[in-house]
Amino acid sequence: MEKKKVKNIFVEGPISAAFIGESIAKHSSNTNIGAHSIFLGQVRSDVLGENVVQSIEYTTYADMALEKMAEIREEIFAKHALTCMHIHHSLGIISAGEICLFVFTSSKRRRAAVDACTEVVERIKNELPVWGKEIFADKTHQWKENTL
Amino acid sequence: MSSSINIIAFGRIAEIIGTSSRSFPHVATTNELKEFLNVKFPELKKVKYAIALNKKLITTDAAIEVSANIALLPPFSGG
Numbered sequence: 001m002e003k004k005k006v007k008n009i010f011v012e013g014p015i016s017a018a019f020i021g022e023s024i025a026k027h028s029s030n031t032n033i034g035a036h037s038i039f040l041g042q043v044r045s046d047v048l049g050e051n052v053v054q055s056i057e058y059t060t061y062a063d064m065a066l067e068k069m070a071e072i073r074e075e076i077f078a079k080h081a082l083t084c085m086h087i088h089h090s091l092g093i094i095s096a097g098e099i100c101l102f103v104f105t106s107s108k109r110r111r112a113a114v115d116a117c118t119e120v121v122e123r124i125k126n127e128l129p130v131w132g133k134e135i136f137a138d139k140t141h142q143w144k145e146n147t148l
Numbered sequence: 149m150s151s152s153i154n155i156i157a158f159g160r161i162a163e164i165i166g167t168s169s170r171s172f173p174h175v176a177t178t179n180e181l182k183e184f185l186n187v188k189f190p191e192l193k194k195v196k197y198a199i200a201l202n203k204k205l206i207t208t209d210a211a212i213e214v215s216a217n218i219a220l221l222p223p224f225s226g227g
Contacts, residue, residue, distance in 0.1 A: 041227050058226065061158055061219055064203040089226060101227045121227065129200070129219075130226025131159035143160045144225035 006070045009087045010060060014098035015040075023086060023104055033083050035110035037117035041101030043094050051136040055095045056144065061129040072123050080116040082107050087120070089130065150174070153212060157220040164191045165220075179209040181218070197222050 020040070027033055046053045069087065076085065083106045090100040103121055107113040124130075125146045132144040151174040162168040165185075175181045178199050186193050199206045200219040212218065 059158060060226070061156070061200070061203075061221065063217075064200055064219065067203055125227040126224065128226050129158065129221050129224055131222065132225040133159070143222065145223045146225045146227070 006066045007073070008066060009069055009089050010062060010065075010091050011088050012090075012092050014090055014094050014100065015088055015102045016099075019088075020099070020102060023102075027084075027106060030083065030106075032108060033106045034108050035113045036104065036106045037110075037113040038105075039101070039103040039117050039121045040099050041121075043096045043098055043100055045096035046134065048136075048142070051138070051140070053096060053134045054137050055093050055135045056100065057093045057133040057135060057141075058089070058091045058100065059131050059133070060089075060091060065128045065130060068127055068129070069124075072120065072127065076116050076120050076123075080105075080107070080112040080119075081109075082112055082116050085116065085120065087124070089124070089128075093135070151214045153214060153216065153218055155218045155220060159222040159225075160195060161192070161197050161220045161222050164189050164195070174214055175212060177209050177211055178206050181212060185220075195222065 024036065027036065043056050073085065086104040088102040094100045103117055105113045105117040133141050134144055135141045152171040153174050154169065154171045156169045157165050172184065175184055178201065181199065198221045200221055201210055201212065202217050
């Protein structure tokens with residue numbers, strides 16, 4: 001099997017609005033693009049009984065996650081007519097209200113960008129070995145669960 | 149001569165086994181590993197987790213090489 005190109009998607013800490021803005025600006029030189037689709041995941045302050053989520057601490061099995069992400073990327077590009085796709089996922093402690101996932105797809109016409117964005121977000125949540133520990137105000141915690 | 153295997157664990161599973169990386173006596177297959185771990189850490193019986201061998205999720209019983217990268221993965225919750 002040929003070796004897939006493995007790109008890092010992980011960043012330490014939250015993803016800033018400035019970073020997102022700059023990412024959009026960088027695409028203005030590619031005038032073949034007619035549509036962008038962006039998904040932003042924000043840490044939600046869930047209420048569980050008396051407890052309120054203050055932050056989520058993300059950890060990952062990076063080697064496996066990046067290999068899986070390379071596989072997903074290849075499949076998404078094979079399926080949708082994308083110009084480019086950028087993915088950034090936070091690690092470490094992210095406070096409620098901060099951005100922890102930034103998915104950015106671009107294409108000539110809107111359908112490919114929108115469909116690919118939706119699909120890759122689902123696959124990130126279901127298939128990447130990343131874990132979120134919900135930390136409460138009293139410093140106790142519980143482990144979030146998507147699906148396995 | 150007894151060989152050992154190194155196991156890494158994440159999230160809730162790392163909390164249960166008390167560390168994110170440790171070695172255990174070599175067992176032949178992933179099912180045997182689960183049985184061994186369930187006896188050693190009874191709390192594991194109450195939680196869901198998957199095993200990855202060399203960074204691939206295992207869905208059926210698989211042979212464990214001494215040099216394998218073995219990881220215990222609780223349900224994912226990224227994004």
